[in-house]
Amino acid sequence: MTKRDFVVKIAQETGLTQNQVSAVVQKTLDYIADELAAARNIELRNFGIFEVKVRKSRKGRNPNKPENEVVIPERVVVKFRPGKELKDRVEQIKPSKIK
DSSP: OOHHHHHHHHHHHHOOOHHHHHHHHHHHHHHHHHHHHTTOOEEETTTEEEEEEEEOOEEEEETTEEEEEEEEOOEEEEEEEEOHHHHHHHHTSOGGGOO
C-alpha cells in the first residue's frame, strides 16, 4: 500500500477531498520524521513505538573473502516495536497468506 492508496481510502471514508487528506497525511509524516531526526521516540498507542537507537560498531566480512575484515562503524537507526494490538493482529495471519 502506498501513501496515495492511504489518501484515497481515507478520503472515501471521511468525505474530505483527497487534497485535504494528502496534506494531513504528509504533515503527520513530516512531524514523525522531525521528531525522529531530533532523536526523540514516537509512541502511537495500540500501534507501536518508533525508537532512535545507536547500532554498535562491529566487524564484518565479505563472504567471498572471509580473511578480510571490515570495521562497520556505529550508526543511528530507527527501530519499530509493534504495540500489543498490532502484534496480536499480525500473529493471526496464516503463513500461507504471505506472498
